[in-house]
Amino acid sequence: MGELSLNDIVHRVEELPALPNVTYKVLKLTSDPKTTIPELSDVITKDQVLTAKVLRMANSAYYGYARRIYSIDEAVVVLGFSTIRSLVMAASVFNVLDKEFQGYFLPKGDLWKHSMLTALTARLLAKRTGYELPDQAFVAGLLHDIGKVVLNTYMTKAFHSVLSKVNETRIAFMEAERDILGFDHAVVGARVAEKWNLPEALVEAIGKHHCPREATNNPKLTSIVHIADAASMSMGIGLGGDGLLYPFDGFATDQLNLTKNIIEEVMAEIADSLIDAETLMED
Ligand SMILES: [Fe+2]
Ligand SMILES: [Fe+2]
Secondary structure (H helix, E strand, O other): OOOOOHHHHHHHHHHOOOOOHHHHHHHHHHOOOOOOHHHHHHHHHOOHHHHHHHHHHHOOOOOOOOOOOOOHHHHHHHHOHHHHHHHHHHHHHHHHHOOOEHHHOEOOOHHHHHHHHHHHHHHHHHHHOOOOOHHHHHHHHHHOOOHHHHHHHHHHHOHHHHHHHHHHHOOOHHHHHHHHHOOOHHHHHHHHHHHOOOOHHHHHHHHOOOOHHHOOOOHHHHHHHHHHHHHHHHOOOOOOOOOOOOOOOHHHHHHOOOOHHHHHHHHHHHHHOHHHHHHOOOO
16 A cells, blocks of 8 residues: 555545535525524525434534524524534534544544534633634534545555554554555645635644644634544544544643643533533434
């Protein structure tokens, strides 16, 4: 198994399904302040599966409100445009992430759970550290490992060399990717985000989530995703090799003025909604 060419990767990224049309419509509508609630909810409710998923998340303990939310109209009013937008994103990538990724030792469901957990942690971290766009942090957390979806086939073929490399040298999984494939999932993930026309800040946060100090566009967002990723690893979900040797980067903790207290509080709060993240979307 030799190194891949950039061309191979570009092709694989091209093969990845585009986001559904309805998702782009929602992204557009929610970023336009002139959009009305009925306009937004009309677009969502035309898609029954999407509607069911959004309502399910809106009613999860994490977003929990005192009473049940029965309609998208209500959800939009209670949660607001930007949260609805992030829930629609989550619903849209569920099928892409909820698979087995053998090349990463991830049984079916684990990448979804890890992504969702990272998203929820990122959102909470954003709120605790005064980052103005918590729902953007959620989406960045949700998509941070999307590159694994693309590289999985190659990693599966290289499974044994990856395994022995990681075991022999105890190097981080990502270095094994680079050594064996010539690319890592963060770089490839950034390409996916570009293909999906996501904003530059998201492209960067995905591309640099293992090296936040290289972020120049939005180091705060990248730092939030980095910490959220490492924190959700330490909760033991979706380790998939990435969990090895993965401490918080000091650059990221400095960027966010993170104290041990904040991290512990966030993790305790997330642990409470953990079961929820696991069951979210599962039938
Ligand atoms: Fe990663
Ligand atoms: Fe991750």
